[in-house]
Ligand code: C2E
Ligand code: CA
């Protein structure tokens with residue numbers, strides 16, 4: 001048992017080494033990526049059930065690494081957060097997302113992910129305001145997605161920034177709902193426009209009886225608080241029917257579309273001829 005334990009320990013430290021190495025190499029390359037413009041935004045549509053059409057796109061960053069090819073945001077966003085590079089990257093994402101959205105019909109919104117680290121940056125509200133002014137995008141066409149990790153931070157200043165953003169006129173969505181340090185008290189304290197129900201609950205919808213009860217409770221709660229709901233990771237037609245019955249507002253997932261390049265997103269909402 002002891003030998004097996006040591007083996008496990010050695011394997012564990014070896015993993016740590018390769019992970020640390022992988023991180024360091026990503027860190028070095030990320031600096032260059034910002035300078036060299038190696039990022040691209042993809043857009044995934046959100047389907048509005050009442051309107052029976054796409055009503056928004058979520059901007060999702062992609063990194064075209066010159067040697068490694070496509071690097072997943074899951075691998076580089078945490079490194080960007082630790083190094084502070086998320087600040088210039090996040091600013092680029094917002095500018096590019098607004099620039100693209102300004103070319104879409106006026107009833108199509110764009111959702112942009114904001115890292116908790118970005119909220120420590122002074123002047124965030126002003127940066128958002130300036131970006132909207134430059135792009136000409138109406139503020140209510142921008143939806144900022146935040147996660148529950150934000151509430152581990154100093155809630156006084158977080159609340160101030162969130163209210164500042166609301167004053168600019170943008171919408172705020174709570175992303176990955178149910179996975180983090182959920183506390184229902186946030187829902188009353190902060191001015192969310194939308195709750196995004198995490199994919200893990202949507203997957204369970206067809207597998208476990210109780211999962212339906214949880215998703216229904218979330219959509220009912222959101223409706224009572226006048227918030228919209230988006231179901232994330234919808235892949236099966238059966239999920240659509242369940243979510244419609246629960247009164248979910250919008251659906252997002254591979255069933256409708258994977259994230260697509262900006263040119264394809266524009267075609268989807270402007271029609272082939274206009275793009
Ligand atoms: P997220 O914000 O929860 O974004 C949804 C993720 O789920 C995306 O992965 C999307 O491609 C994926 N997805 C959508 N529908 C389905 C589905 O039906 N099935 C499955 N299996 N997956 C689906 P992606 O693009 O790899 O992004 C991963 C995460 O990276 C995002 O999770 C977000 O936390 C982060 N991220 C992406 N872009 C940005 C960004 O511009 N800024 C920041 N701060 N984070 C970002
Ligand atoms: Ca998101």
Ligand code: CA
Nearest residue numbers: 175176196232
């Ligand atoms: Ca999410």
Ligand code: CA
Nearest residue numbers: 175176198199
């Ligand atoms: Ca997620």
